[in-house]
Amino acid sequence: MPTAPHTRHGTGQQASPAPDGRSLSQIVFRPWDCQVVATAVRFEIPERLASGPRKSAELAVAIGADPATFTRFLDACAILGLVESDGEGTYTLTELGGTLARGSGPFPAMALMNMGEGMWNRMAKLHETILTGRPAKDDRGEDLYQHYDHHPEERLWHAEAMADLSNDAGRALAAGFDFGPYHRIVDIGGSLGILLSHILTGAPHAHGTVFDLPAVVERGRAARADSPVADRLDFFGGSFFEDAPPSADLYLIKQVLCDWGDEDGARILRNSLRNAPSGSRLLVVEWTRPAGGQPDHLDLMSLCLQTVTGGRARTEDEFITLIESVGFRYEKTTPVPSATSPRPWQVLQAVRP
Known part of the structure; x- marks a missing residue:
C-alpha cells in the first residue's frame, strides 16, 4: 500500500491545504485516522493509561490483542498525539488522548458511532x-x-x-x-x-x-x-x-x-x-x-x-x-x-x- 506523498505529484511543490487546514495527502491517504481514534476508545486506552505509563506488552495481554499489531496501533496513536512513546515500548497518555475517556465529553461516543460498521459502510456508498x-x-x-x-x-x-x-x-x-x-x-x-x-x-x-x-x-x-x-x-x-x-x-x-x-x-x-x-x-x-x-x-x-x-x-x-x-x-x-x-x-x- 502506498504511503502518503509529501509533495504534489510530479511537481516537487507542497500541496495547497484544504480550507480546514489539512493537506490533500492527509485527507486521501489517511482516512483511517478516525478509525484509530475510535479503536482507542473501544479498547479504553485513555482509561488504561490514566494512572500512568504502561508497557505495550502489558496492555496487549490485558486486552487480549496480538502484541506486535497492538504496538503498531499504539505507535499510530502516538502519531495522532493521543499517547507518547519512549521508544522502548512504554506509552503515556497525552492531554489530547484524555479527551477520549468515556464520559469526558462528546468525542468518544461520536467516534464510536461514526466509525461503526453501520455508518462507515454506508458512507462507502x-x-x-x-x-x-x-x-x-x-x-x-x-x-x-x-x-x-x-x-x-x-x-x-x-x-x-x-x-x-x-x-x-x-x-x-x-x-x-x-x-x-x-x-x-x-x-x-x-x-x-x-x-x-x-x-x-x-x-x-x-x-x-x-x-x-x-x-x-x-x-x-x-x-x-x-x-x-x-x-x-x-x-x-x-x-x-x-x-x-x-x-x-x-x-x-x-x-x-x-x-x-x-x-x-x-x-x-x-x-x-x-x-x-x-x-x-x-x-x-x-x-x-x-x-x-x-x-x-x-x-x-x-x-x-x-x-x-x-x-x-x-x-x-x-x-x-x-x-x-x-x-x-x-x-x-x-x-x-x-x-x-x-x-x-x-x-x-x-x-x-
Whole structure:
C-alpha cells in the first residue's frame, strides 16, 4: 500500500491545504485516522493509561490483542498525539488522548458511532446516494436503523452520541428558555430522557414524558430511575411513524427531523402531534443551515445524513415550511448558545391554532 506523498505529484511543490487546514495527502491517504481514534476508545486506552505509563506488552495481554499489531496501533496513536512513546515500548497518555475517556465529553461516543460498521459502510456508498438521491443500504438491503436491530452495541454507541448532544442542548435550553408557562411536556424521540431531565430540573412545576421506541424507553426508564426528577418524568413507548404520545401543552423534537426527508419528517410530526390540543406549542431544536448558496460546514453533515438515513440539514425557512405543513403556525426562532459548539442551537417555536 502506498504511503502518503509529501509533495504534489510530479511537481516537487507542497500541496495547497484544504480550507480546514489539512493537506490533500492527509485527507486521501489517511482516512483511517478516525478509525484509530475510535479503536482507542473501544479498547479504553485513555482509561488504561490514566494512572500512568504502561508497557505495550502489558496492555496487549490485558486486552487480549496480538502484541506486535497492538504496538503498531499504539505507535499510530502516538502519531495522532493521543499517547507518547519512549521508544522502548512504554506509552503515556497525552492531554489530547484524555479527551477520549468515556464520559469526558462528546468525542468518544461520536467516534464510536461514526466509525461503526453501520455508518462507515454506508458512507462507502456515498456515490450511490449522489446518483440516486436515496440513502444507502447495506448488502442485506437494510437501512441504518435496521442494521442497529442486529447490532445492539452500535445502537448503544448511537444513543450515547446523541446523549452527549442532548446534554448540551438540555443545559442550554434550561438556562436560556422560559418553561414557566408549561405543565405537561412531551419530548418526541427523546431517547434516554436526558434533554427532558435538564428541562424539568429548571421547571419544578412541570411533568414530562419521553416518547420513543419501546426498547429505547426501557433503557431510559432504568437510566433515569435515580434522577432527581424521576417522580415527574415518565416514558411512553411507540413509533413516531405510527403512534402518538399523550396530550401535552408543549412538544419538543430535537435533532430528529434532520435524520429524515420532507415526506418522512411531515409524517413524524403529523403522527406525533395528532393529540396536540389547540393552543399547544411545538419547539423544534436543530442546527439550521444559513440561507444562500455559500458552502457551510453543515453541508458535510447534510451529505452524511442523506447517505445514511435520507435526511439533511435544513434552512430556517425549510423547517418553517415543514412545521406549517402539519397544521402548526410558526411564531419565531430563538438562538440558544451551546457550551460545546460555536454554532448555537436554533429553537423554532410554533403553536397549534
